[in-house]
Amino acid sequence: MSAKNSEVKKLVDKKYRHGFVTDIGSDTIPPGLNEDVIRLISHKKDEPQFMLDWRLKAYRYWETLREPDWAMLNIDPIDYQDISYYSAPKQNDDGPKSLDEVDPKLLETYEKLGIPLHERAALAGVAVDAVFDSVSVTTTFREKLADAGVIFCPFSDAVKDYPELIEKYLGTVVPYRDNFFAALNSAVFSDGSFVYIPKGVRCPMELSTYFRINEAKTGQFERTLIIADEGSHVSYLEGCTAPMRDENQLHAAVVELIIHKEAEIKYSTVQNWYPGDEEGRGGIYNFVTKRADCRGTNSKVSWTQIEAGSAITWKYPSCVLRGENSVGEFYSVAVTNNMQQADTGTKMLHIGANSRSTIISKGISAGHAQQSYRGLVKILPTAHNARNHTQCDSLLMGKQSGAHTFPYMEIKNPTAIVEHEATTSKIADDQLFYCRQRGLSEEDAVNMIVNGFCKEVFRELPMEFAVEAQALLNVSLEGAVG
Amino acid sequence: MLNIDNLHANAGDTEILKGLNLSIGTGEVHAIMGPNGSGKSTLAHVLAGRDGYEVTGGTVTFLGTELLDMLPEERAWHGIFLGFQYPIEIPGVNNTYLLKAALNARQKFRGEPEIDAAQFLRVIKDKARLMQMEQSFLNRSVNEGFSGGEKKRNEIFQMAVLEPRLAILDETDSGLDIDALKIVAAGINALRSEDRSFLIVTHYQRLLDYIEPDFVHVLAGGRIIKSGDKSLALELEAKGYDWVLDETATPG
Ligand SMILES: Nc1ncnc2c1ncn2[C@@H]1O[C@H](COP(=O)(O)OP(=O)(O)OP(=O)(O)O)[C@@H](O)[C@H]1O
Ligand SMILES: [Mg+2]
Numbered sequence: 001m002s003a004k005n006s007e008v009k010k011l012v013d014k015k016y017r018h019g020f021v022t023d024i025g026s027d028t029i030p031p032g033l034n035e036d037v038i039r040l041i042s043h044k045k046d047e048p049q050f051m052l053d054w055r056l057k058a059y060r061y062w063e064t065l066r067e068p069d070w071a072m073l074n075i076d077p078i079d080y081q082d083i084s085y086y087s088a089p090k091q092n093d094d095g096p097k098s099l100d101e102v103d104p105k106l107l108e109t110y111e112k113l114g115i116p117l118h119e120r121a122a123l124a125g126v127a128v129d130a131v132f133d134s135v136s137v138t139t140t141f142r143e144k145l146a147d148a149g150v151i152f153c154p155f156s157d158a159v160k161d162y163p164e165l166i167e168k169y170l171g172t173v174v175p176y177r178d179n180f181f182a183a184l185n186s187a188v189f190s191d192g193s194f195v196y197i198p199k200g201v202r203c204p205m206e207l208s209t210y211f212r213i214n215e216a217k218t219g220q221f222e223r224t225l226i227i228a229d230e231g232s233h234v235s236y237l238e239g240c241t242a243p244m245r246d247e248n249q250l251h252a253a254v255v256e257l258i259i260h261k262e263a264e265i266k267y268s269t270v271q272n273w274y275p276g277d278e279e280g281r282g283g284i285y286n287f288v289t290k291r292a293d294c295r296g297t298n299s300k301v302s303w304t305q306i307e308a309g310s311a312i313t314w315k316y317p318s319c320v321l322r323g324e325n326s327v328g329e330f331y332s333v334a335v336t337n338n339m340q341q342a343d344t345g346t347k348m349l350h351i352g353a354n355s356r357s358t359i360i361s362k363g364i365s366a367g368h369a370q371q372s373y374r375g376l377v378k379i380l381p382t383a384h385n386a387r388n389h390t391q392c393d394s395l396l397m398g399k400q401s402g403a404h405t406f407p408y409m410e411i412k413n414p415t416a417i418v419e420h421e422a423t424t425s426k427i428a429d430d431q432l433f434y435c436r437q438r439g440l441s442e443e444d445a446v447n448m449i450v451n452g453f454c455k456e457v458f459r460e461l462p463m464e465f466a467v468e469a470q471a472l473l474n475v476s477l478e479g480a481v482g
Numbered sequence: 483m484l485n486i487d488n489l490h491a492n493a494g495d496t497e498i499l500k501g502l503n504l505s506i507g508t509g510e511v512h513a514i515m516g517p518n519g520s521g522k523s524t525l526a527h528v529l530a531g532r533d534g535y536e537v538t539g540g541t542v543t544f545l546g547t548e549l550l551d552m553l554p555e556e557r558a559w560h561g562i563f564l565g566f567q568y569p570i571e572i573p574g575v576n577n578t579y580l581l582k583a584a585l586n587a588r589q590k591f592r593g594e595p596e597i598d599a600a601q602f603l604r605v606i607k608d609k610a611r612l613m614q615m616e617q618s619f620l621n622r623s624v625n626e627g628f629s630g631g632e633k634k635r636n637e638i639f640q641m642a643v644l645e646p647r648l649a650i651l652d653e654t655d656s657g658l659d660i661d662a663l664k665i666v667a668a669g670i671n672a673l674r675s676e677d678r679s680f681l682i683v684t685h686y687q688r689l690l691d692y693i694e695p696d697f698v699h700v701l702a703g704g705r706i707i708k709s710g711d712k713s714l715a716l717e718l719e720a721k722g723y724d725w726v727l728d729e730t731a732t733p734g
Contacts, residue, residue, distance in 0.1 A: 433530075433533065433554060433570075434569075434570040434572070434624075435580065436531075436553070436554040436555045436558070437530050437554050437555075438558060438580060438581070438584040438644065439555050439558035439559055439583075439584035440580075440583055440587055441555050442553075442555070444583060448572075448579075448580065448583065449572060452573055452575035452623065453573065453574055454574070455574040
C-alpha cells in the first residue's frame with residue numbers, strides 16, 4: 001500500500017514541471033488601476049501619443065463595463081485594484097542590446113523551460129520572442145528574418161519602430177469595445193509580439209512567442225498582432241507557463257490576425273499556465289480574446305490550440321471570413337483535470353461567398369473538472385455557398401467530471417451547408433483492459449487512448465511541437481484514472 | 483504451466499465460478515466447451531485479471547507464480563494472452579503502435595532494450611502475411627471499423643506478434659466465414675510449440691477439426707464437469723450437453 005502511495009505522490013509531484021520561480025530583481029509598480037497607472041505604463045514604454053490616447057479611451061470604456069457572466073464558469077471575484085499592471089525584470093535603462101546583456105538568470109529560466117535563447121542552441125528553424133511578465137526579454141533571429149523582409153519583434157518595439165503599421169491595424173480586428181477583458185487589455189497591455197510578413201513572402205522560419213509569468217500579484221496582459229500581406233504565409237506558435245502559487249493570477253490577452261488576399265496564417269497555441277492544485281487553489285485565469293480577419297480572396301487562417309493549463313479558461317479564437325473563398329479552421333484539444341474549468345470554442349463568421357470553415361474540438365475532462373464547448377457559426381446573407389463542418393467530441397474520465405456543448409447557428413443564406421456532429425464518451429474500462437491485457441501499464445493505456453482521441457488535432461501542429469503537446473497532455477492527466 | 487485449484491469467483495453479487503479445477507501442461511492444447519452463460523468468458527477474464535470480478539476462493543499458479551496477485555499487464559508480461567470474444571475498438575490508436583508499445587513494455591519488464599524498429603516491422607509483416615491480412619490493416623486504428631471476422635483475425639495476428647506462453651482464445655471462431663476459420667486455425671497451428679499452451683473456448687467442433695486439442699473439457703454451472711480427449715468434442719457435437727449434465731447431476 002505505501003509503495004502505491006509513494007507512486008501516486010511521485011506522479012502528483014511531477015505533475016507541473018514549470019512551477020518554479022525565478023529570483024530576480026524586478027521593477028514592479030504598486031497594485032491598482034487608474035489613469036495615472038496607464039500613463040505610467042505608456043511612459044515606461046516611451047510610446048507615441050496616439051497609443052496613450054487609445055489606452056485611455058479603452059480604460060474609460062472598460063470602467064463602464066461589467067464582467068461577462070454567460071460562460072459556464074465559476075469565477076471568484078477579481079479585485080482589479082489588487083493587481084499590479086506592470087512588472088519587468090530589472091535591467092539597464094534602455095534594456096539589453098544583445099543577448100550578452102540579458103540577465104543570465106533570465107536565460108537560465110528559459111533554458112529550464114526548454115527554450116534556449118542562444119541562436120546556436122535554439123531549435124532549428126524556430127525564432128523565439130521571450131516575454132517575461134510585462135516585457136520581452138529578447139527576440140531571436142531578428143536579422144535573419146529581416147533579410148526576408150519579415151518583421152518579428154516585441155510589440156513595444158513595433159509601437160516605436162513601425163507606428164504607422166500599428167496605427168493602421170491595432171484594434172481593427174478586436175476593437176477595445178469588443179468585451180470586458182479586451183477593453184482591459186487595450187488599456188494596460190504591456191508586451192507581446194508583432195509580426196509583419198510582406199507581400200509574397202513565405203516566412204523562412206517558424207515564429208514563436210514564449211510567455212512566462214514570474215512575479216506574484218501581477219497580471220499579464222499581452223497583445224499580439226500578426227499581419228500577413230497579400231500572398232504571404234507564416235506559421236506561428238505560442239507557449240505559456242507560470243509558477244505554482246496559491247493565489248490566482250490574471251492573464252488577459254488579445255491576439256489580432258490580419259490576413260490579406262491569398263495569404264495564410266497558421267496559429268498554434270500550447271497553453272500550459274499553472275492549473276492550480278488538486279483542491280483548486282491557485283492557478284491562472286486565462287481570459288483571452290483571439291480573432292482572425294480573413295480580409296482578402298482565398299485568405300486562410302488555421303487556429304490550433306492545446307489548452308492544458310490554467311485554473312479557468314475563457315477563450316474563443318474566431319474567424320471573420322470576409323474574403324471570397326476564405327477559409328477558417330479551428331482545431332482544439334482542451335484538457336481539464338482536478339478542479340480546472342474551461343469554457344472554450346470558436347466563432348466562424350461567414351461574410352464572403354464560398355467561404356468555408358472547419359471546427360474540430362476535442363474536450364477531455366477528468367477529476368472534478370467542468371468543460372464546455374461553445375461555438376457560433378454565423379452565415380450572413382452575402383455568404384453564398386458557405387460551408388461549415390463542426391465536429392465536437394468530449395471524453396470523460398472518472399465520474400465527477402462534466403462536459404457540455406453549446407453550439408449556436410445563425411444561418412441567413414439558404415445556399416449554405418452547415419453540419420454539426422457531437423459525441424460524448426467515457427474512457428471505457430474495456431478499452432483500458434484491452435490495452436493492459438496486451439501489456440501496457442494503466443497509465444500508458446490512458447495516454448494511448450487519449451492521444452488517439454486527439455489525433456486529428458495533433459496532426460495540425462507543427463512537427464516540432466506535436467511531440468511536446470502529446471507529452472504535455474500525458475502529464476496533465478497523470479493520476480486521472482485509477 | 484497453469485494450475486487452477488478450486489477457483490471461486492463472483493461477477494457482481496452472483497457466484498459464477500464455483501470451484502473450478504483445471505491443469506494445463508506446457509505445450510498442451512485444451513478446449514473448453516459449455517452452454518451459454520456457464521462461465522467460460524468469466525474464467526478467461528479472471529485469468530487475465532479483468533476488473534469487475536471478485537475471486538472468493540482458490541488459487542491459480544502460472545509458471546510457478548501466483549497469478550491472481552498480478553495486475554493485468556504483469557500477467558501479459560509473464561506470457562498470458564487473451565483473445566477477446568468481443569475485441570474492443572480504440573479510435574485513433576494505430577494497430578502497429580499498440581503492438582510496439584506492448585512489446586516494449588514487456589522488454590522493459592524483462593530488463594531488455596527496446597525492440598529494433600526495422601526488425602519489428604519485419605516481424606509484423608511476416609505475421610500479417612501469415613494471417614493473410616492486408617498491410618493496410620496494420621496502420622488502421624485498433625479494430626475500428628473492422629468487420630466481426632476481421633477483428634477476430636486481428637486478435638490472432640496480435641497473438642502471433644506477442645508470442646505468449648499461454649494463449650486463452652475466447653470464441654475466436656465465432657463469426658468467421660469458412661475461409662477465415664481456416665486462416666485463423668492455420669495461424670494458431672503455426673504457433674503451436676512445445677513451450678506454448680492454449681486454452682481454446684469454443685462452441686463448435688469445426689474449429690477442432692483444424693486444431694486438434696489434447697484435452698476437451700465441459701464447463702457447466704461454474705465447474706469443469708467432464709474432461710476427455712478430442713472424441714468428447716465429437717460426442718458433444720452429436721448429442722448436446724444434456725447427457726453430460728444428467729450424468730454429473732448430484733442427487734439432492
Ligand atoms: N457483472 C455481472 N453481474 C452478474 N452476472 C454476470 C456479470 N457478468 C457476467 N454475468 C453472468 O455470468 C454468467 C457467465 O457469463 P460468461 O460470459 O462467463 O458466460 P459464457 O460461458 O462465456 O457464455 P457464452 O457462451 O454465451 O459466451 C452469465 O449468466 C452472465 O450473465
Ligand atoms: Mg463467453
